[in-house]
Amino acid sequence: MPAETVLVGSISHETNTFADGLTTREDFQKRRERFGEEVRAELAGTNTGVGGVIELAAEENVTLIPSVVASATPGATVERDTYEYYRDRLLADVREHRDDLDGIVLPLHGAMVVEGSHDGEGPLVSSIRDVGGDELPITVTLDLHGNVTDELIRESDAVIAYETYPHVDMATTGRRGLDVLLGMIRGNRSPVMHIERPPLSPVTPTQNTREGPMAEVMEHARRLEERDSIIKVNVFPGFSRSDVPSMGFSIPVVADDDPDAAKVASRDLAAKVWEMRDEFVGDFPEPKEAVSRSIELASELDEDDGPVVLADVGDNPGGGGAADGTTVLRELIEQRATNAGMAIIRDPEVVETCVRTGVGRRVSVTLGGKTDDRHGEPIEGLDGYVKGITDGEFLNYGPKGTNTRNHLGRTVRLQCGVDDEIEVIVTENRVQPADTEIWRHVGIQPERLSILVVKSTNHYRADYEPRASHVIPVNSPGLAAMDPRQFDHQHIRHPKYPIDPMDGSEYPDW
Incomplete structure (x- = not known):
């Protein structure tokens, strides 16, 4: 059987919209900017999303085409010209290899904000769709601090998030993203997604998945994945230093050709998170x-x-x-x-x-x-x-x-x-x-x-x-x-706890 051909690309940034200035190409170059085979040389054997993709592709005899990998230290809004430069390099590779591609896997972040837009990842996947077509399978892996937009969910076939904070499972997540993609290519999976958004923005140290409320939430997510047809229960506490409408907790669930199962699991976990909301507001010394x-x-x-x-x-x-x-x-x-x-x-x-x-x-x-x-x-x-x-x-x-x-x-x-x-x-x-x-x-x-x-x-x-x-x-x-x-948020959806006082009756709203 001929090997599958998969393109991997990554434009990754966690954007703090309260920071002054813009994040430019020079900032990406200070951290990581690689093209083509430079990607494999730099990231093979690393605990990164792309590293995990490279590893599983070799194990599965997949022909992997590395495109662009660009990552900057979290900071100010990404300059439009910089974003478009990397996007266009990625799109050029998709065009060049379109007739050979069986799928695309994109290890992104989920909280990138681009000059003139509240979202970086959703429009990126949309532009790839415009070139690759609606039938080309695309999976996306994300940092659990992603502020996940409806456009990203709509344009991706499946979203797969880190399960740990500290993020020690980045390569594992890359492997999961490619594994789901290969399941689609081989006709074994038909992923569908449903997302719920409990109105919560946790104080950041409480997001530690090793103990405390987030550990309990993650354990519940893993139990939900034992249900028939559930592929992945994603938990995103979000990134509060980004003033965008999608900021806050979100729970996108991926199911195998079963939208009702995805909805039930997403709402199950969303209700639990909301019940625990006060545990996500800690008291720490100055x-x-x-x-x-x-x-x-x-x-x-x-x-x-x-x-x-x-x-x-x-x-x-x-x-x-x-x-x-x-x-x-x-x-x-x-x-x-x-x-x-x-x-x-x-x-x-x-x-x-x-x-x-x-x-x-x-x-x-x-x-x-x-x-x-x-x-x-x-x-x-x-x-x-x-x-x-x-x-x-x-x-x-x-x-x-x-x-x-x-x-x-x-x-x-x-x-x-x-x-x-x-x-x-x-x-x-x-x-x-x-x-x-x-x-x-x-x-x-x-x-x-x-x-x-x-x-x-x-x-x-x-x-x-x-x-x-x-x-x-x-x-x-x-x-x-x-x-x-x-922070003085101007663009987020309200009400959102603990930014806004909420007594609990406002959610769930289904």
Whole structure:
């Protein structure tokens, strides 16, 4: 039997519409831009959606045509010209290979917003339909933070989401997306979808799928998948830092030629989520309290205990944060923390000063707080010691994004605070420090520090939590702030809990 021919392409961005400026092609190039066979060379063997597609295609003897893979660090709205450049490259490949294609699999994100539009993914799949035709099977894999639009559901044959946050199942999800596609191509599956939207936007640390309410929701979703004809029960808590009509919780269910089964399962889970809505509104300490608590806990650690890990949630670059927020670092300095570390502060000016000054010398700098006024004031007159300088290049070895590359730009290990007891990783680029290798690449063994601060919301848990004695999510200010009530949404659908007061009687509405 001839091998199936499948095209894979990915244009991926988690858009924070509250961030200033635009995300341009240069931003994509800083993280990942690959074309054609470069895709296979870069992503084969990685824990990414495309990596999973490559892996299963090889196992199933599928002829895989890699098109475009472009991904930028979460940030501002995607520039229209940049989006159209990648879209047109993808469409050109679809046109070139149209007569040979049996299907297309698209590992996307689900929360991309493009200049002049509230949706990036829906129109992208629509444009592929215009070229490939309505009969060409198309499956889409998404980050569970997708704000899923009706157009995306309508134009895709099946949507498959990550099941974990931290996202440790990206390759697995890519495999699932291709598996469903192959089932369609081989005549074994006829997927249909139904989506429900409970009016909820969870506080972000409560979206952790390892424990708490989201773990319970995911367990229920897996039980629903045991029903006849159910292919996939997708759970999307959404991305609250994106001011678009589709922002919020959604539950698209994929069934095999059984729309009623999809509807029943989707409504079953939507009703459960709504019943649990108050569990998705947490209470977390602000920087002063969190640092004080971490110092207290660190003082009680035994020699073999792991560090206390603080998550500087509000300045998470993985949610669009500036990565130069100073609120937690300032508290570490003022409260005289010792044996502590901060990853990261993005400050190209300070990097340049330290590089010019050289390793082994002292500097006086104004650090951080330079992007805007939402992440804390600059720390002025900071005295520090330049301990090391790197090129900022390293691989992830932890469970999230395994074997993928990081590009921090020039990076400085700067020691400051009382007796230079605070290690700060200062970078040129915004990168979420979700993998502990970021410390080792500058010469720090993170397990030997008493307090670790990482600018991350939940992804850090995959690699840090097994090493930590305590984990404290910090309710810090910034573009990635944890509570949706901290943003001035103008375009979302109302009412939506907890942004709007709701007593529970408004939903379900069927």
